[in-house]
Amino acid sequence: MTTQPPDWDAAYVASTPPPWDVGRPQPAFVRLADRGLLCGRVLDVGCGTGEHALLAAARGADAVGVDVSPRAIDQARGKAAERGVTARFEVADALNLGQIGMTFDTVIDSGLFHVFDDEGRVRYVTSLASVLRSGGSCYLMCFSDRQPGDWGPRRVRQDELVAAFGGGWAVTDIAADAFGINPGFGAPTAQAWLATIRRL
DSSP, X not given: OOOOOOOGGGGGTSSSOOTTOOSSOOHHHHHHHHTTOSOSEEEEETOTXXXXXXXXXXXXXXXXEEESOHHHHHHHHHHHHHHTOOOEEEEOOGGGGGGGOOOEEEEEXXXXXXXXXXXXXXXXXXXXXXXXXXXEEEEEEEEBTTSOSSOSSOOBOHHHHXXXXXXXXXXXXXXXXEEEOXXXXXXXXXXXXXXXXXXX
16 A cells, blocks of 8 residues: 655645744754854755755855755745755655756755655665765754653654665764754654764
């Protein structure tokens, strides 16, 4: 049995932004930028309305954001124009990143990994490997199994992250962190893991 993929475009139509679209970068990625780690050619995969690509671009990176939602990409391009920040935004499938025809030094994933089922995770990691250069870094923040309840996306354990990024990768750090959540969706934050992963 196959399940219908989510209609991500619909999330960007409602008058209330989706829970993950807080109108600013997640604090974890601001800290990474402050440490100079969002550098070189940066890919923000599943970029939504572009806050993390715009953050990287504002700090001097050659930033590209991709998302499956054309509406999200339109909003990201609008933000770039309004802010006078040079960043490229394209509609693309995270499971087929090779289609964008570029390689990157750094990849940002803020809340994408946890939307995939087991088969999707395998495809996603393979897709990332096709665009992240050897020695490049992936900074991945996902929902954590430390988050109570069952609202929201699938929870991820640390060992699942390590297993997903097996051959050809090194998971160098997994730290407890938190997502900021849009007001109106309950708690202001959700428990997360921030993983630092290097392409071998």
